[in-house]
Amino acid sequence: MGIAERKEREKEQRRNDIIDAAEKIFFSKGTENATMDEIALEAELSKGTLYLYFKSKEELLFAVNLRATRILKSLFENAVSPGKKAVENLLEIGRAYVRFSREYHDYFKTLLHFEGNENFLPKEDLHKKICEECVDPMIFLMDTLRTGVKDGSIRTDIPPEILAHCLWSQTTGILKLTKAIDFHTDLKPFSEDDIINAHLEIVYHGILKNN
Amino acid sequence: MGIAERKEREKEQRRNDIIDAAEKIFFSKGTENATMDEIALEAELSKGTLYLYFKSKEELLFAVNLRATRILKSLFENAVSPGKKAVENLLEIGRAYVRFSREYHDYFKTLLHFEGNENFLPKEDLHKKICEECVDPMIFLMDTLRTGVKDGSIRTDIPPEILAHCLWSQTTGILKLTKAIDFHTDLKPFSEDDIINAHLEIVYHGILKNN
DNA sequence: TATATTTGCTGACTATTAGTCATTTTTTAT
DNA sequence: ATAAAAAATGACTAATAGTCAGCAAATATA
Known part of the structure; x- marks a missing residue:
């Protein structure tokens, strides 16, 4: 089943993209001042999607x-x-x-x-x-x-x-x-x-x- | 001028009362979960008054x-x-x-x-x-x-x-x-x-x- | 190809709370 | 008794973490 594997990879990729975006915002604005909206914007995704991949802002920071x-x-x-x-x-x-x-x-x-x-x-x-x-x-x-x-x-x-x-x-x-x-x-x-x-x-x- | 001195004392007293209340809430709920409304309630004062004595929640914690x-x-x-x-x-x-x-x-x-x-x-x-x-x-x-x-x-x-x-x-x-x-x-x-x-x-x- | 199903994504919405400020109450001075 | 000053109020604003009903895309099925 190649499709399932590809989907798995894509999911992992998206996860990493989100972490990339979060990192960028966390590091530039500071953990405290970074907002999920900004991170979503940076990741070119909606905020809701962020929460599909990570339970909370804290968990994103943990990544x-x-x-x-x-x-x-x-x-x-x-x-x-x-x-x-x-x-x-x-x-x-x-x-x-x-x-x-x-x-x-x-x-x-x-x-x-x-x-x-x-x-x-x-x-x-x-x-x-x-x-x-x-x-x-x-x-x-x-x-x-x-x-x-x-x-x-x-x-x-x-x-x-x-x-x-x-x-x-x-x-x-x-x-x-x-x-x-x-x-x-x-x-x-x-x-x-x-x-x-x-x-x-x-x-x-x-x-x-x-x- | 005894009035000015008494007022000074009362102000100091009130300040301490607020810190007492803040401490109670900070310590029982945790710094993060403590709210200014709760502290105001505990101090038997309005939230606005808290801000007359302290610039911010952080400054209250600093006290x-x-x-x-x-x-x-x-x-x-x-x-x-x-x-x-x-x-x-x-x-x-x-x-x-x-x-x-x-x-x-x-x-x-x-x-x-x-x-x-x-x-x-x-x-x-x-x-x-x-x-x-x-x-x-x-x-x-x-x-x-x-x-x-x-x-x-x-x-x-x-x-x-x-x-x-x-x-x-x-x-x-x-x-x-x-x-x-x-x-x-x-x-x-x-x-x-x-x-x-x-x-x-x-x-x-x-x-x-x-x- | 057409349709159904599953998966993924969206963004308007809610809830919470720090901080503000026009108004009211209390105290002091005249 | 009245005016002025000081102290206190709490409804309001702004910001933002997290939700969820619905929409879109991808995949499976016929």
């Missing part, structure tokens, strides 16, 4: 978030080198996250929107599955930490699962702040980079194997 | 945020002991922040709403002044770190100003996550406390003076 996650994951994967010690790779992952927050700043903001958002609970199975993909970057972090336990470069008194959560949240917190701190610019005699480098230094020392 | 900041500041102040080394006091400040996020959870959520919110820029002088008060907890952190530089318990290669920003953001990030992680409860074989303790451990080691 963008998924793209963000995938980009971040691939940045993480490209940041590590098999030959290096895990601690060094972790530092590279950290730097990759910093790059992500700058080079994909709009995606990063979307990520922050969902980070620790208790209003967005995955109820349906589909949703659950999608949400699982969102923790992929942290899973990758976890795996690297496990390698670090094996190669002896990471402290072993804290389980890699917990360490991963810590590093992820600490770094997200730091990046969120440095994004906002510009507005107090007259109060700070130091740069974003100063804070980020200090952060990386602190956690580097904090997770290093004591000897 | 609640100010209360949150003051509570947190006082918790920080009570956490430190003059006799102790600064590193130990910093650990106590960290624990005080953890307590705050639990015992004043609604206030903590309000704090998070404004933490690194680039949409809320202080324009007027009054606003600027209020915003300054919001960094008081971090200023206190900074002062404690400066003490630590003097008493030799804190590393000196990173300026206290930067260290303070790091500790604040890292810990806020951690607390935000642990608040949200409950929803993935089946995936984690560890508790909130495990993550928080690990975090405190990591930064403790990270800011300690190397010898």
Whole structure:
């Protein structure tokens, strides 16, 4: 049955077109100010159709978030080198996250929107599955930490699962702040980079194997 | 002129009554779902009056945020002991922040709403002044770190100003996550406390003076 | 090809709610 | 007692997320 398959593809295509349009509006006007009417206009579809593909504005934003996650994951994967010690790779992952927050700043903001958002609970199975993909970057972090336990470069008194959560949240917190701190610019005699480098230094020392 | 003074007091009183009502509604329904009509009803005032005292719903929420900041500041102040080394006091400040996020959870959520919110820029002088008060907890952190530089318990290669920003953001990030992680409860074989303790451990080691 | 059926799309409509402002009520001054 | 000033009101507007009855296009059937 070629028709069914073609229809499936077309549906997927339309879905992506809608996400493209939404992304454009979300990123240009800001998540808050973007309206579904504008997105519909940009997608050259009626508003009703948007709701055939996505339950709500929030879910549309979540689709963008998924793209963000995938980009971040691939940045993480490209940041590590098999030959290096895990601690060094972790530092590279950290730097990759910093790059992500700058080079994909709009995606990063979307990520922050969902980070620790208790209003967005995955109820349906589909949703659950999608949400699982969102923790992929942290899973990758976890795996690297496990390698670090094996190669002896990471402290072993804290389980890699917990360490991963810590590093992820600490770094997200730091990046969120440095994004906002510009507005107090007259109060700070130091740069974003100063804070980020200090952060990386602190956690580097904090997770290093004591000897 | 006793009348002018009394009027001033009454105005201040009314302002506080409105904040009380707003807090009640914000905390019970959630910031997002709370409506100005409900708050007006709770305050036994008309909606128009609310707007005589506060420019917007957001500004009303900000008034609640100010209360949150003051509570947190006082918790920080009570956490430190003059006799102790600064590193130990910093650990106590960290624990005080953890307590705050639990015992004043609604206030903590309000704090998070404004933490690194680039949409809320202080324009007027009054606003600027209020915003300054919001960094008081971090200023206190900074002062404690400066003490630590003097008493030799804190590393000196990173300026206290930067260290303070790091500790604040890292810990806020951690607390935000642990608040949200409950929803993935089946995936984690560890508790909130495990993550928080690990975090405190990591930064403790990270800011300690190397010898 | 003509007709029926299914699938996809539409946009006018509803409901909700933040914020406004002309009017009324209350308080103070004369 | 009256005028002026200050405070409060609530009906109204504007904006927008989400709905749904009906229309259009694509596909299946005869």
